[in-house]
Amino acid sequence: MDDLLSIGAFSRATLISANTLRAYHESGLLEPAAVDPRTGYRGYRAAQLGDAAVIRRLRELDVPLAGIRQVLAARDPAVTRRVLAEHHERTLAQRARLERILRDTGELLAGPAVLTPAVVTEQTMPPMWAFTVTGKAREDEFAHFLGQAYPALYAAIAEAGAVASGPAGALFPVEYRDEPAPVTAYVPARGGTERLAGGRFAVADFVGPYRDMSAGYRALGAWLAGTGLAIAGRVRENYLVGPGDEVPEDNYRTQICWPLRALED
Numbered sequence: 001m002d003d004l005l006s007i008g009a010f011s012r013a014t015l016i017s018a019n020t021l022r023a024y025h026e027s028g029l030l031e032p033a034a035v036d037p038r039t040g041y042r043g044y045r046a047a048q049l050g051d052a053a054v055i056r057r058l059r060e061l062d063v064p065l066a067g068i069r070q071v072l073a074a075r076d077p078a079v080t081r082r083v084l085a086e087h088h089e090r091t092l093a094q095r096a097r098l099e100r101i102l103r104d105t106g107e108l109l110a111g112p113a114v115l116t117p118a119v120v121t122e123q124t125m126p127p128m129w130a131f132t133v134t135g136k137a138r139e140d141e142f143a144h145f146l147g148q149a150y151p152a153l154y155a156a157i158a159e160a161g162a163v164a165s166g167p168a169g170a171l172f173p174v175e176y177r178d179e180p181a182p183v184t185a186y187v188p189a190r191g192g193t194e195r196l197a198g199g200r201f202a203v204a205d206f207v208g209p210y211r212d213m214s215a216g217y218r219a220l221g222a223w224l225a226g227t228g229l230a231i232a233g234r235v236r237e238n239y240l241v242g243p244g245d246e247v248p249e250d251n252y253r254t255q256i257c258w259p260l261r262a263l264e265d
Helices: 007-014 018-027 048-060 065-074 077-110 139-159 214-224
Strands: 042-044 120-125 128-137 169-172 181-190 194-196 199-207 229-231 235-241 253-262
Touching: 007 018, 007 042, 007 048, 018 042, 042 048, 048 065, 065 077, 120 214, 120 253, 128 139, 139 181, 181 194, 199 214, 214 229, 214 253
Parallel strands: none
Antiparallel strands: 120 199, 128 181, 128 194, 169 181, 169 235, 199 253, 229 253, 235 253
């Protein structure tokens, strides 16, 4: 091994620690030119200094080891550009995620109320008449469906000569589903076409952006546990303050209502 650089000398020449070089050897990324079978000492050729420089530079950029292997194996500028382009796209996505986290944590610092459990009360609500429209949507499609439904409902109310008598709302299935599920948008109105049942409800008044509304549902779940009660039908959301009120999202107010029944013995 007289014509080889020891791992110590190679480490100093490449500014890569000996421990890291051993890890690169074990992963197959940068294998020594020779390993003494008696002592286990690793030896590297001078020609490997270039590969080590490539590895060190790409690792500084957080390029994954798999991508670096592709670059070293191909030794082709086109492959290098492709690996770097893919890493660039991943990094942009990570930056967007971090920017969203920073924005959301900044909002929570300014108003941590959304992390405070919503107050849940038990209420008896009367039946009401409403104009309704029903469709199927997944959770990520709810906003689009409701955004199209409400203008149509208010237009139907005006055309019928009726008068809205409360905030817009929506009905959702009892069980949360990943696949499209029936969703009903409604606007209470005198002269409405559908009667929504009244009865006994657990009600959480949630204040904050719609994306954080799961906190209201958790509060209802915690309240329901151990009460001997169950959800009796489709859950309701009444949008007391929302996008049409020209207020910040932190000031949106949503009334989440779970109809109740006694658990069967």
